[in-house]
Amino acid sequence: MTLHIAVLVVLLGLFFVLPAYHVGAFSRIMVLAIYAMGYNLLFGYTGLLSLGHAMFFAAGMYGFGLTVNLFGFSVAPAFLTGIIAAAALALIVGYLALRTAGVAFMIVTLMFAQTVYLVILYFGEYTRGDEGFVVQQAQRSFAGIDLTGETERYFAALILFAICFLAVAKLVQMPFGKRLVAIRENEERARMLGYDAAKLKLHALIISGAVSGIAGATYGLLFGYVGASFSTVQYSIFPLLWVLLGGAGTTIGPLIGVIFMFYLIDISSGYTDAYLLIAGVALVLLTLFAPLGLVGTLRKRAFPWLP
C-alpha cells in the first residue's frame, strides 16, 4: 500500500516538475493506464487473453459521449451511463464468450469487438463513424470546474487514476483476487477446491470491462473526442501490449507499460510514419525475452515484494 501511495505522490509531483507538453502527455498516460489496469485484471490475474477489449473502452466512451450529445446529459449521469454500458456489454459478451477457452476465446472476443466496431460505423448518423465527434467545452464541466484546462485535466485524470489504482490494488489482495489467480494457475484445481470458476471469470470480465469503460468515458470527458478508431482491433491490442510490457499480474505494471510505450511511439513517430513497426518489434522481443514484462522480471529477479 505504501508503494501505491508513493506512486501517486510521484505522479502528483510530476505535475509541478514537468514542462507543459509532458504534463499533457501524462494526463493521457494516466487515462490509458486505467484501461491497461482493467485489461490486466482479466489477462494478468484471471489468465484470460481477450483480443476485444476495445469494445468496452468504446462502450464507455460512446455511453458518455452519445448521452451528452444526443440527450444533453450532464457529466455525472453521462459518465455513469458509460460505465454501465461497458459493464452490461461485458456481461453479455462474458455470458457467451466464456463458454469457450484459449484460442477460441481470443477469436470470439475479437469477432465481438469487430461487430461492435461495425455497429458504430453502421449508425454513422449518430456516431459520425470513423470521423467521430467532439464533445463541446461547455458540456465538459463538472461541479462548476471546467475540465478542458491543462491543470484541471491533469488532476481529474490523477484522481480517477488514483481511485482505480487503489481499488484494483485492494481487489487483488482480497480473497476474490486470490481466487482469480487460482483460476489462472490451474482452473481445474480451483474448481476442485469448490470455487465456482465460471461465475468468478464472469465477475472478473464484468469488472475488467467496467474499468475499461471508465477509461473510455474519462478519455471522452477529458479530451473531448469520441471516434470509432478507438474500437478498432488496434485498440484491443494496445492494452495487451502495455500489460505485457509492464508486467502482467502486477499492480504497477500497466502504468509502467503505458509510460514506456507512449514515449517509445512518441519519440519514434518523430522519425518515421511506420511507428507501429516499433510496436511489432516490442511485441516479438517481449514474447521472446521477457514474457513477464518489466515489473514482472524485476519482481522475479530482485524484488519479490513488488505488488
Next chain:
Amino acid sequence: MLASLEGAVISAILVLTAMGLSIVFGVMRVVNVAHGEFFMLGAVLAWVVTTTLGGHPVFGFVAALIVVPVLVGCIAAGADRLILKRVNYDPDRTIVATIGMLYIIQQATLMTYGPEARPVEAPFNTRLSLPWFEFGDEGFQMIWPWGLSITSYKLFVIFAAIAVLIALWIVLTRTKIGLIMRATQQDSDTAQAFGVPVGKVYSWVFGLGAGLAALGAVLVVPIQQAHYLMGGDPLLLAFIVVIIGGLGSLPGTVIAALLIGMSDGIISVFFSPTLAKIIATFLVAMVLVFRPQGLLGRAPS
C-alpha cells in the same frame, strides 16, 4: 450466373489463403495472425518481380507465380525458426508474437514499398462471353447475351486454384511428406519418437501455409491492386472460413470457402455492405461459441 462466377473467383483465392491458415493450425496448433500479411507480401512481391523483370506480362507473371510463394515461404519458415520455435509454440505467446510479426511485416512494407496501391498487368485478359440457354419461340436455343462474360484470366484463376488444391490433396494423402505431416498433426511427441524431425516439419508447414497465401495473392493482383493494408480482409475471411469449416479440417475448409465466397455477393445484394459484415462477423462468433469444433469438425476426444 455472373455473380456466381465472380463468386467462384473470390472462392478460389479464399480457398488458397484459408487452406494455408488451416494447415498451419491443424499441424502446429498455431493461430497465425500474421497470415494476412503473408498474403499482402505475396501481392507486393509479385509487383516487384514483374516490374523488375519487365518484358512481356506473361513472362513476368509466370516468374512471379513460381518465385514469390517460395520466397514468402522462406521468409515465413525463417520467422518460425527465429521466433515461434523459441516460444515453444505456446498458444498465447505465439498469438502475441504473430501480432508482432503482423505489424513488422506491414510497417516494413510501408517503409520500403510505400502507401500507394499498384497494379500488376494480367498475362492475358480477353473477354469471353458465355452461352445462355433459353426457351424461345423456336424451342430450346443457345444465345450469347452481352452482359454475360468473364475474362479469360478469371477463368484461369479458378482452374489454377483447383489444380493447386488437387496437388495439395495428393501430397497430403499419397506421399511420404503428407504422411509425416499427418503423423506430426496427430501426435507430435510420438512422431518425434519415431524419428520425424518435428522442428523441421513445423518450419516447412509454416512456410507452406504462408506460401499458399502468397500464391493466392499473386493470382489476385491482376484483379486487385497491391497495397500494404490489403492483408486485413483476407485474414478475417480466412479466419471465418477456417472456423466455419472446422479448425484444421481440410475438406471443411474447401466447402466453407465456397460457401463464403459464393454467399458474399448474395448477402450484399440484400443488405448494405456494413450490415452484411456485421451479420457475418456476429454469426461466426456465435458458431464458435456454440460449436467450437466448427460445422464439419469433430469434437475433440
